[in-house]
Structures are given as C-alpha cells and as structure tokens.
Amino acid sequence: MDFEWAPEYTDFRDELRGFIQQWRTPELIAEYAATHGGQGPRIREFHEAIAERGWMRMCWAKEVGGEGRNMLYQFIFVEEMEYWGMPYGNLTFTSIAPSIATFGTEQQKRHYLPGIYRGEFVFAIGYSEPNAGTDLAALRTRAERDGDEWVINGQKIWTSLADVSTHIWLAVRTDPDAPRHAGISIIVVPTDTPGVTIRPLYTMYGGHTNETFYDDVRVPVENVVGGVNAGWGVIMHALNHERVGLAATGGLARIYDQLLEYLREERPDRLADPVVRGRLAELELDLREHRMLALQNAWIISKGGTPIVEASMAKVSGTELRTRIANVAMDLLGRSGALSAESGDRAPFEGRAEFNFRLSPIFRFGGGTNEIQRDIIGFAGLGLPR
Amino acid sequence: MNLDLNDTQELLQQTVRDFLERELPFDRIRELERDGAWDQPLWKEVCRQGWLGLPFREEFGGAAGGLVDSGVLLEEFARRAAIVPALEALISGRVMQSRATAELASEWIPLILSGECVPVPALLEANDRFGDVKAQVREGRLRGEKSFVDYGQCATHHLVAARDAGELGLFLVDARTDRVECETLRNIGRTPQCSVVYSDAPVQRVSGEDGYLELVALGRSLSAVQCVGHMQQALDMTVEYAGVREQFGKRIGSFQAVRHHCANMFMRVSSARLLAFEALSGLDAGRLDPRQIAAAKAAASRAVPEVTMLAHQIHGGNGVIEENDLYFFTLRGKERSLAWGTAEECLAELAESVDARCEWL
Structure with a gap:
C-alpha cells in the first residue's frame, strides 16, 4: 500500500493548474454559467485547447485513439476541472465516452469518440420517464424497426442539456414482449432529428432541465449501441461511470476553500470563534473521508476493474457531503449566506454556498438514488439477502 | 499510488488471520479478560514469527518493512480482540530505532523483537493531556506519576515522557524494580492498564521532544x-x-x-x-x-x-x-x-x- 503520488502525477497536476489559470477568464466562466453547462464560442475554444493536449482521451485505450494512460490521470483531470469550475464535457466525457469505447461498434467509435474529445459532440442522457424514475426498467418509450430505421415514440424527462446537445443517449424499449430488463436498447438520436421536441423545466437552482418528446423520430438502425435488447448492461455501465463524475471531490473542496478564504478575509471575528473552527474541522474531515472513497473508486478503474460497490459508496458520500457543505457554509456565513449571486459583491464568494444548497438535492437522487446505491452496497458489497 | 496490499502484505494478512482463527478462540479472550491478564503465549509466537519485527531494520533482526505492514498485523489482532501489547512495544521500539543513539538502539531493539524486553509508552498523567508532562528526571532518576498506561503492569520497561532540566524527552525505565509501582485500572475494553508511580527510578535517555x-x-x-x-x-x-x-x-x-x-x-x-x-x-x-x-x-x-x-x-x-x-x-x-x-x-x-x-x- 502506498498513498503517495509519484512525480508524474504531481507534475501533471501542476501542468493542469498552469493551463487552467491561463484559460480561466471571467468571460469563460460567465459563458459557462449562462449556458448552464452547455456550449458557447469560448467553451468551444477551451475544449479545443484541451483536445489539442490530448487530455480528453489520454485514458482511452490506444485502439480507440487514446494513449491508454492510467485512469488516475483522469481522476486528477476531473478533480482539477471541478475544483476550478471549468467546462470539460462532464457526463459526455465521464460516462458516455467510456460506454461507447466499451460497447460501440468500430464505426461508432470512429464517429463519436473524436467528436467528443474535440468537444464538438455534447450528449444529453435520456433514461428517466414520468413513470420510470428509480424503477428505470419500467421505461416505455419504444423503438420499432421499419426497414433500416428505428421509429421512436415516447417521452423522457430530466433530459438535461438536451437543448444544447448534439445527441441524445436514449434508452428505449425495443422488445415489449421480453422480460422488462431484456427488452431495452440504447439508441443515439441526433438532437436535430425531426420529431424531437424539447420543453424546458425551470428549476430552483436556476437554469433548467428538460422534458423531451419523441414523435415518429427516425434514426438509422446502426445507431444502437451495445446490441439490440442489450441496453440494460450498457446503461448500468454508463451509470457506474456517471457516479465517478458525480463523486468528484474537486467541486466540494472548492466550496470549502472559498468559505475558509472568505471568513479569513472578511470575517476574521467569526473564524476566531472556536465553534466555527470546530464545524470547519468537521467538514475538512468529511472531505478527507470522502476523497478516500473517490480515490478508491478511481484506483479500481485504474487497474482495469469495474467498481460497482466503490462507485456507489463514493456517490453516496460525495453527494450527501455537498448538501452538508453548502448547509454549514450558509450557517457560518449568517444572513449574507442567503444572498445570491445577483446581490453582486454583497454575496459571499459569488453566492456559491447559496447556489449549491439549491443545487445539491439533484446529486443525491440523480444517477441512481442514494437509497438504491445503499442497496447496491448491501447486495453486491456485503452479500446481504434479497 | 497503490491502494492494494502487496503480495507480502496479503500473505501476512492471510497467515495472521488463519493463525489467530486456529489458535485464539474467543473463550480464551474471555478467560484473559476475567483474569485481567495478557496473552503471553501469543506474544511469544508473535515474536517468534517475526511479526513484531516487520518495520525494523535488518541489523536489529527486523524485516526492513514499513508501518503499513504493521497496520495489516494490528488490524488482524484487533479483529480477533487479541490481548497483546503489540502497538505499545512496536512504537516504543520504532522510536528507539529512529531517535535513540546507535548503542542504545542496538542494545534494546533485538531484545524487544525477541520478546525478552516488552516496553510500553507511559506518556499521559492524571490530567490526560498530551504534552502536559510534569514527571521529572534529575541526575538520571525519574520521579512522578503516569496514568492510562496500557499494559504497564505486563511490561518489562516503560518508555516514559518526562522533563529533564525543563526539556521534554523519552526515558527508558526498568518497570520490574521496587521503584516502579503499578496500580491496575479497569477499563471498558477489559485490557490491562495501570497508573504508575516512579520513585527515583533509574532511567536511560532515549530521545528529546522529537521522539x-x-x-x-x-x-x-x-x-x-x-x-x-x-x-x-x-x-x-x-x-x-x-x-x-x-x-x-x-x-x-x-x-x-x-x-x-x-x-x-x-x-x-x-x-x-x-x-x-x-x-x-x-x-x-x-x-x-x-x-x-x-x-x-x-x-x-x-x-x-x-x-x-x-x-x-x-x-x-x-x-x-x-x-x-x-x-x-x-x-x-x-x-x-x-x-x-x-x-x-x-x-x-x-x-x-x-x-x-x-x-x-
């Protein structure tokens, strides 16, 4: 056992930090905030710069155009990008790309992966339906074969980013007669295909997610990823990778650091209070514990394994910690903790604590609810009876 | 970066686990608890197997491994609720290895690893605060009281925190003389513990505050x-x-x-x-x-x-x-x-x- 980072990792982190400092302009951050994780000219330019350095695909296998680097590099990459709040492709990068690399046909890999690493393709994820949330296998959106096309009809919900995406990673029922897990496929639907309708659902954290409707949407048969009726395994794989992203420590550490910096600079009286310091120390400990679970997860991937239990642990721990950090931060900031970014300089560190308080619920139920994650930990990790 | 045990550590874990499962039934622990005793036969075996010596240099009879190895060992002992002063003897020896003079280290560490000498730390006093040390060493003799000394009544030696001319240091004391008096404390864990009174007990200096x-x-x-x-x-x-x-x-x-x-x-x-x-x-x-x-x-x-x-x-x-x-x-x-x-x-x-x-x- 050895927890020390070898120089090649620390050098990489230093290189990344230097790069990020160079690119982290107020204009880029503003564009990222305004598009809610979408696309814009500055973000595209940033993606190109990342792509040029090979960082988006450095951990992909050589056969799919990567460098086959150890997954710990991606762990570091995501940590730093999240810490500095930089747009790096998020779920398209952490969840969809590895799934295409694993399950895609040669032709799919050649088509989608370069587009993803150049930042040209942004995927929205279409799993949930109004009546298929945690019980995802209840999904009813159907795709029927018509010659060399699929004809898709149905409705999805929480299709975040659909309005700024180029593709939708859509879970559909392709065999209504099969047992429910065995009749599902993943089909890639270009967002601009006729019949796709996107309706925004405005959220309490600002911005919006979407409902998406599919009316006789026609896509080529070869858009199925991972085989017809074999979609459940693809979804589980993608969700596992999604959890790695949801569990990233960077963003959490950033809120904590900003809180500390704010108290140090603006409210030294509060920082001198032993009660305040005690609560900060507890958050620091929570962060340290969580980071270990996130690291454990990355470690399993880095040796070629598929973390299931470890991914669930990191997901539960990181998402619950986000709520706790935002909540404690607001408490320690007092009334100004409730001021939002619109209050300008009066809001402590751009209202990040207040914003994260509003944002944090989605992580706990998204990507598989934490209750389901605890079930997974119990079943798969501890072998508890069904 | 490697979050897995290496092959040696894995083998160690399995060996210790199998050994304890075979040799240390829980009823044996109940017996020891009732008698307020420690597991001397197990300690002999720990020393004989070289498990105690894992993180010590070869010149002292150690295996030149690290503290992670000892962590693997101590986790297994804890999983079996073994009653042995493994942590106490190990860390006392380690501080001697890193801080004591070469003469002192080469004299004592081999004795610790063979089990002839069982040293345990005695740091805390009745006030239960690290760093707040009142025990005094004067002209090579220790006077003062210690408390919460784990396995103190089972040990051959105590590694005592005391002040000599105001400077905090660690001192090795033979605990088997009449100048060292242990009084048993019964704790929730039912492991041996005591408070100790030192009445001008002769000491050897091991280290300063760094130790x-x-x-x-x-x-x-x-x-x-x-x-x-x-x-x-x-x-x-x-x-x-x-x-x-x-x-x-x-x-x-x-x-x-x-x-x-x-x-x-x-x-x-x-x-x-x-x-x-x-x-x-x-x-x-x-x-x-x-x-x-x-x-x-x-x-x-x-x-x-x-x-x-x-x-x-x-x-x-x-x-x-x-x-x-x-x-x-x-x-x-x-x-x-x-x-x-x-x-x-x-x-x-x-x-x-x-x-x-x-x-x-």
Missing part, C-alpha cells in the same frame, strides 16, 4: 487501525447475522432499513481504513503530517460508536449477551477510540490549524 512527537504520531495512526479492525469485525458479524436471522418469514438483511444500516457501516469502515493507511503510508514515506494523522484518528474514533451501535441494533438482544462475541468489538473499539487522541481532541487539533492552507488535491 515524543513521533511516538504520539505512531500511536495515533496505529490505534486508528485498531479501531478499524474492531469495526470491521463488528460489521462482518452483523452481515452474517442479518443473513441468517429471520423475522416476518424473511431474513432481516433483506429489509431495506437493515440493509442501509449495513451499507452505512461499510462506508464508515472503508473511509476510516483508507485514512488510517494513508497516514501510515505517509509515515513510511518519511512524512510526519500531524494534521493527516489527526484526521485519520478522528475519522476512526468517531466511526466506532456509530458502527458498533448499529451492529447492536441489528443483533438485538443476542448482541448484548456475553456468550456472543460482539461485545469485544464494541467495548474494545470504544476504548481504542479514546486512546492516543479522542475524536474530539483530534478534531480540535484540526480546528486549531483549520485556516492553514489545505492542499486537498
């Missing part, structure tokens, strides 16, 4: 591992029980509330173990980072009551009878959670320096 700080760092990191071992065993027993116990015609582990308790226990144990071994790995790399070590002990200490009390919740009445083995881990775990820094003390240390720039990533 004291290292001793605390070692004790803290390794006692975190002991907490982890106790918790892991409580978890394993609980998972096994939830898999066989039936109510409402179903095994209770199939109820979501029970399953989630178990999942929470598993998460607490996992992060506590990783932090504890991170601290040991840091020490092996030659870094003594007091905040990292305090975090490891705080995490382990605060998890102990949560994990073991959930274990009891799931075991119900069966978990509280002494015929059941669960109490070993609840009680021993709580005792270890207080040793070498409670969760409160360790968090207070983090709080003290909380505005130091923390390099998270």
Whole structure:
C-alpha cells in the first residue's frame, strides 16, 4: 500500500493548474454559467485547447485513439476541472465516452469518440420517464424497426442539456414482449432529428432541465449501441461511470476553500470563534473521508476493474457531503449566506454556498438514488439477502 | 499510488488471520479478560514469527518493512480482540530505532523483537493531556506519576515522557524494580492498564521532544487501525447475522432499513481504513503530517460508536449477551477510540490549524 503520488502525477497536476489559470477568464466562466453547462464560442475554444493536449482521451485505450494512460490521470483531470469550475464535457466525457469505447461498434467509435474529445459532440442522457424514475426498467418509450430505421415514440424527462446537445443517449424499449430488463436498447438520436421536441423545466437552482418528446423520430438502425435488447448492461455501465463524475471531490473542496478564504478575509471575528473552527474541522474531515472513497473508486478503474460497490459508496458520500457543505457554509456565513449571486459583491464568494444548497438535492437522487446505491452496497458489497 | 496490499502484505494478512482463527478462540479472550491478564503465549509466537519485527531494520533482526505492514498485523489482532501489547512495544521500539543513539538502539531493539524486553509508552498523567508532562528526571532518576498506561503492569520497561532540566524527552525505565509501582485500572475494553508511580527510578535517555512527537504520531495512526479492525469485525458479524436471522418469514438483511444500516457501516469502515493507511503510508514515506494523522484518528474514533451501535441494533438482544462475541468489538473499539487522541481532541487539533492552507488535491 502506498498513498503517495509519484512525480508524474504531481507534475501533471501542476501542468493542469498552469493551463487552467491561463484559460480561466471571467468571460469563460460567465459563458459557462449562462449556458448552464452547455456550449458557447469560448467553451468551444477551451475544449479545443484541451483536445489539442490530448487530455480528453489520454485514458482511452490506444485502439480507440487514446494513449491508454492510467485512469488516475483522469481522476486528477476531473478533480482539477471541478475544483476550478471549468467546462470539460462532464457526463459526455465521464460516462458516455467510456460506454461507447466499451460497447460501440468500430464505426461508432470512429464517429463519436473524436467528436467528443474535440468537444464538438455534447450528449444529453435520456433514461428517466414520468413513470420510470428509480424503477428505470419500467421505461416505455419504444423503438420499432421499419426497414433500416428505428421509429421512436415516447417521452423522457430530466433530459438535461438536451437543448444544447448534439445527441441524445436514449434508452428505449425495443422488445415489449421480453422480460422488462431484456427488452431495452440504447439508441443515439441526433438532437436535430425531426420529431424531437424539447420543453424546458425551470428549476430552483436556476437554469433548467428538460422534458423531451419523441414523435415518429427516425434514426438509422446502426445507431444502437451495445446490441439490440442489450441496453440494460450498457446503461448500468454508463451509470457506474456517471457516479465517478458525480463523486468528484474537486467541486466540494472548492466550496470549502472559498468559505475558509472568505471568513479569513472578511470575517476574521467569526473564524476566531472556536465553534466555527470546530464545524470547519468537521467538514475538512468529511472531505478527507470522502476523497478516500473517490480515490478508491478511481484506483479500481485504474487497474482495469469495474467498481460497482466503490462507485456507489463514493456517490453516496460525495453527494450527501455537498448538501452538508453548502448547509454549514450558509450557517457560518449568517444572513449574507442567503444572498445570491445577483446581490453582486454583497454575496459571499459569488453566492456559491447559496447556489449549491439549491443545487445539491439533484446529486443525491440523480444517477441512481442514494437509497438504491445503499442497496447496491448491501447486495453486491456485503452479500446481504434479497 | 497503490491502494492494494502487496503480495507480502496479503500473505501476512492471510497467515495472521488463519493463525489467530486456529489458535485464539474467543473463550480464551474471555478467560484473559476475567483474569485481567495478557496473552503471553501469543506474544511469544508473535515474536517468534517475526511479526513484531516487520518495520525494523535488518541489523536489529527486523524485516526492513514499513508501518503499513504493521497496520495489516494490528488490524488482524484487533479483529480477533487479541490481548497483546503489540502497538505499545512496536512504537516504543520504532522510536528507539529512529531517535535513540546507535548503542542504545542496538542494545534494546533485538531484545524487544525477541520478546525478552516488552516496553510500553507511559506518556499521559492524571490530567490526560498530551504534552502536559510534569514527571521529572534529575541526575538520571525519574520521579512522578503516569496514568492510562496500557499494559504497564505486563511490561518489562516503560518508555516514559518526562522533563529533564525543563526539556521534554523519552526515558527508558526498568518497570520490574521496587521503584516502579503499578496500580491496575479497569477499563471498558477489559485490557490491562495501570497508573504508575516512579520513585527515583533509574532511567536511560532515549530521545528529546522529537521522539515524543513521533511516538504520539505512531500511536495515533496505529490505534486508528485498531479501531478499524474492531469495526470491521463488528460489521462482518452483523452481515452474517442479518443473513441468517429471520423475522416476518424473511431474513432481516433483506429489509431495506437493515440493509442501509449495513451499507452505512461499510462506508464508515472503508473511509476510516483508507485514512488510517494513508497516514501510515505517509509515515513510511518519511512524512510526519500531524494534521493527516489527526484526521485519520478522528475519522476512526468517531466511526466506532456509530458502527458498533448499529451492529447492536441489528443483533438485538443476542448482541448484548456475553456468550456472543460482539461485545469485544464494541467495548474494545470504544476504548481504542479514546486512546492516543479522542475524536474530539483530534478534531480540535484540526480546528486549531483549520485556516492553514489545505492542499486537498
């Protein structure tokens, strides 16, 4: 056992930090905030710069155009990008790309992966339906074969980013007669295909997610990823990778650091209070514990394994910690903790604590609810009876 | 970066686990607890197998390994509730190896590894505060009182924190003379412990304050591992029980509330173990980072009551009878959670320096 980072990792982190400092302009951050994780000219330019350095695909296998680097590099990459709040492709990068690399046909890999690493393709994820949330296998959106096309009809919900995406990673029922897990496929639907309708659902954290409707949407048969009726395994794989992203420590550490910096600079009286310091120390400990679970997860991937239990642990721990950090931060900031970014300089560190308080619920139920994650930990990790 | 045990460590873990399962029935622990005794035959075996010597240099008869190896060993001992002064003798010897003069180290460490000499630290006094040391050394003789000395009445020597001309240091004292008087303390963990009065006992100086700080760092990191071992065993027993116990015609582990308790226990144990071994790995790399070590002990200490009390919740009445083995881990775990820094003390240390720039990533 050895927890020390070898120089090649620390050098990489230093290189990344230097790069990020160079690119982290107020204009880029503003564009990222305004598009809610979408696309814009500055973000595209940033993606190109990342792509040029090979960082988006450095951990992909050589056969799919990567460098086959150890997954710990991606762990570091995501940590730093999240810490500095930089747009790096998020779920398209952490969840969809590895799934295409694993399950895609040669032709799919050649088509989608370069587009993803150049930042040209942004995927929205279409799993949930109004009546298929945690019980995802209840999904009813159907795709029927018509010659060399699929004809898709149905409705999805929480299709975040659909309005700024180029593709939708859509879970559909392709065999209504099969047992429910065995009749599902993943089909890639270009967002601009006729019949796709996107309706925004405005959220309490600002911005919006979407409902998406599919009316006789026609896509080529070869858009199925991972085989017809074999979609459940693809979804589980993608969700596992999604959890790695949801569990990233960077963003959490950033809120904590900003809180500390704010108290140090603006409210030294509060920082001198032993009660305040005690609560900060507890958050620091929570962060340290969580980071270990996130690291454990990355470690399993880095040796070629598929973390299931470890991914669930990191997901539960990181998402619950986000709520706790935002909540404690607001408490320690007092009334100004409730001021939002619109209050300008009066809001402590751009209202990040207040914003994260509003944002944090989605992580706990998204990507598989934490209750389901605890079930997974119990079943798969501890072998508890069904 | 390598979060797995290496081949040697894996073999060690398996060997020790098999050995203890074979040779150390829990009824033997009950007997020792009743008599307030320690497991001398087991200690002989630990020394004979060379397990104690893992993190010592070859010139002293050690295996030139690291503290992570010792962590693996101590976790297994904790999982079996063994009553041996492994942590105490090990860290005393380690501080001698790193801080004592070459003569002293080469005289004493081989005796420790062979089991002839069993040294245990004696740092705390009645006030129970690290660093607040009143015991005095004058002209090579120690006068003062110590408390909460684990295995003090079983040891051949005490490694005592005392002040000589105002300077804090560690001093080796032969505990078998009439100038050293031990009074037994009975604690919740039912392991040997005592308070000690030293009346002009002759000493050998081992180190200055640097050795004291290292001793605390070692004790803290390794006692975190002991907490982890106790918790892991409580978890394993609980998972096994939830898999066989039936109510409402179903095994209770199939109820979501029970399953989630178990999942929470598993998460607490996992992060506590990783932090504890991170601290040991840091020490092996030659870094003594007091905040990292305090975090490891705080995490382990605060998890102990949560994990073991959930274990009891799931075991119900069966978990509280002494015929059941669960109490070993609840009680021993709580005792270890207080040793070498409670969760409160360790968090207070983090709080003290909380505005130091923390390099998270």
